[in-house]
Amino acid sequence: MKHFKTLLAAFVIFTTPLMAQDSTQGKVNYIVTMNLHANLKPDQLQYKDALPEFIDREIVFLFKGKHGLIKSIETASEGSEVEVKVKIGNEDGVTYVDMDAKKNLQLINVDGKQFLHKGDTKKVEDVKEVETGETKNILGYACKKVISKNGKDKTTYWYTTTLPILGGAFGIMSGKGLILELESPLFSFKAKSLQFEKIADADVLPPKGVKEAE
Template sequence: MTRTMLLLVLISSSVTYGKAQDKNQGKIEYEVIQNLHAALKPDQQQFKEMIPETVTDNAEIYFNGTKAKLVAKKKDHSSEEDGVKLKVQSDQDNVLATYMDVNKTYKLTDLGGGKKELQLQTHDFKGKGLGKAGSRTRNILGLTCREVIMDGPGSKMVLWIADDLPFTGGPMGIPSDKGAILGIESKVLKITATAINYVPVPVAEVSIPAGVEVKEKKDK
């Protein structure tokens, strides 16, 4: 009896230790819902009946320690009505991947003609933080996320940030002063982490590719 009980304790301790170690690296899957109607400008309202109210895409973040790589998994949302073709596009369509490491963001951009460029942004929060701390918390995939509110022109964006993950930043290439972004809510955008798998991720996978020119941009 005593030997059996001791063996079970040792196994339990081993499993717990292994799970804790796994949280340093893994893959997070996101669902990205864009409200196209809410994004229309006053002079674009005539297109409301020609496009869907919302479109859904996916994104993935791979991370190892403080390094992370974001890859958008966009679908073709083109439509045609009465001979008029509409295609949903954004200024991020030519971004192949986004690399994040502490307060730096590198966007691997397709310049066309086989040329690529890494656009570097260094984020200096100057002790002010990312935004205003909210009073709510939210559980996403078993992780407690704190609320951060970012005010924008005419709207606000709510971020849900988990401090238990080792990297900073999140989907859409949005930076974070601390913690990983697992949820984003605004008038035109709703992003939620739908799965997290603590699997081995090679450091090379989340490091910027060698041989690509780096062009630095000033943080806004």
């Protein structure tokens, strides 16, 4: 009996880490920094001095197999005389990611009815991407650096191919791997944590019966 207990204890010790390493499902928590001043429209510039230049918020990317879901966060700027609501991601709060089809579906409400709106993930011909050859570790994962240019706009991001995941915060679909860090003139984000855990199919798949609209 004592020998059986010893074997059972060893089984628990050695199998628990293996069970925890199911890299096909889990979640990534990102810290997103929005440049409020850079995002203001011409008719909103009058509020520039009343707003902080940057705000930091969190966004969550759930993934399971080749499907994912991005939870947007709505917040109000603090410490300013003008209240401005800032929406991160889809304004209705949910964006579904189909990694195989390389497309995003935003759940939107129109006149009380729900629709799935296909996000634009097509590559723009004018965008030029260059892998610099630089690498660094983010959360223990080896990442490669890419510089993307579209005219005068420049975006830098770091991605890893260690995990079988495409995309990142905001549903950005690089087609290369999981984006863990990105910098652009309007916003930036960086993965704060990555956990492997059980994710229900219903959490990452669009609801049945909801029509897809272009």
